Amino acid sequence: MTYGPARALPGEQIQITTNPDTEPFWEAAKNHRLTACQCAACGHFRMPPSPYCPECQSAEKRWPTLPGTGTVFSYAICNKNPKTGEDYVYVPIVVDLDEAPGTRLNANVTGCDAEDVTIGMKVTVDWTPIQDGWVLPNFRKA
Template identity: 85%
Template sequence: MTTTLTYGPARALPGEQIAITTNPDTEPFWLAAKEHRLTACQCADCGHFRMPPSPYCPECQSTAKQWPTLPGTATVFSFAICTKNPKNGEDYVYVPVVVDLDGAPGARLNANVSGCDAEDVHIGMKVAVDWTDIKDGWVLPNFRKA
């Protein structure tokens, strides 16, 4: 006998509950997000992508960075289905994902997925960026089923 759980629609976490901090290595990512542009840190010398951004390229140790605009699509690498809001413990279905970013080989991003039922999310699912306003005027990239 197989039991299938039904969770219903996956939602992004409420933006007013999310705050970020930036540093010189991450600020270009967040500034691009404010413009609804998805980007990833790329070494300006060897071309290696890295997310999260870091001061040095793990491939060639260069400090030179560039931030190309990506297509805004990705593939789900991993996910979990959560049923409680982490801020207040209320019932709330959200699906945190790790996605492989199209146009940035090797770069992965943590986000949420929405626009579908939680039980429909699967590894290999194609998603497209969706923007969520968060605290202090920042914008968070999340994803919707493509």
């Protein structure tokens, strides 16, 4: 089956909520900066962010800037907009982030046809404006 170009979901349909553990991620994204929560005590990355490190239980965090590159760990091809039900090809992916061992991020991929997405494909961050002035990191084929 031929699906055609993979697209990000329309930003005006996406709304997020934040909390003290996730807000630094979203604030960085507003500035087109990809980051992930890292334990300031032992260096363990954790996404989604949590109040305490699962490795050493420290509450200390840092938010290093990442290069915005990664590898597709998993994906699915979808052909209906989940909000409206209209025909709309998008490819949700799980990305292993470079320079953040063990850190994965859910996103959409663009920059290629949906049927060309593969596990192991290299991707680079792309930014999608969404509701309330927030920005969502998505990825495109590198």
